[in-house]
Amino acid sequence: MAKPTPLTDDEIQRRLPEIEGWCIDEGKLFKEYKFKDFIEAFGFMTRAAIIAQAMDHHPEWFNVYNKVRIHLTTHSAGGISEHDFELAQRLNKLAR
């Protein structure tokens, strides 16, 4: 896999509409998902963990009860990259 390159602010803003509900927080992609209860929230995290591991691209995420807050960035790129958009899209699909 080629070394990921950071997207420019313009590219990020232009592409944000592709990933519903995500915004920029602390220079990273951010979204809070809300589920019915802890079982649903952790079920989502479990499926997401398997995808993240397969992509070798891991989220920074926080959970309390039915809420899951996720930040995505690409450390090796020093910013938000294509990988973050791809993972965000897959997480949105999972959460549907």
Add this chain to the structure above:
Amino acid sequence: MAKPTPLTDDEIQRRLPEIEGWCIDEGKLFKEYKFKDFIEAFGFMTRAAIIAQAMDHHPEWFNVYNKVRIHLTTHSAGGISEHDFELAQRLNKLAR
């Protein structure tokens, strides 16, 4: 189950040695666990999630790659209760 009551600061300090590696942060029990990699960290979280759900006592937790940071408090008690010490003890046992 009886409504949990908060422990006093004295009780908390006296009992902290029972739960290795835990301290007080923002008025909650806190510990950071560090694992070999994401698979080990999320494996721990999965086992912990099942225990937390069975206790109906859920952590506030953050994960990035091989690190898991956990805060425990009992909202219905308005502070740290017996339940938090019990869960902390079980998490330590899991992580061994």
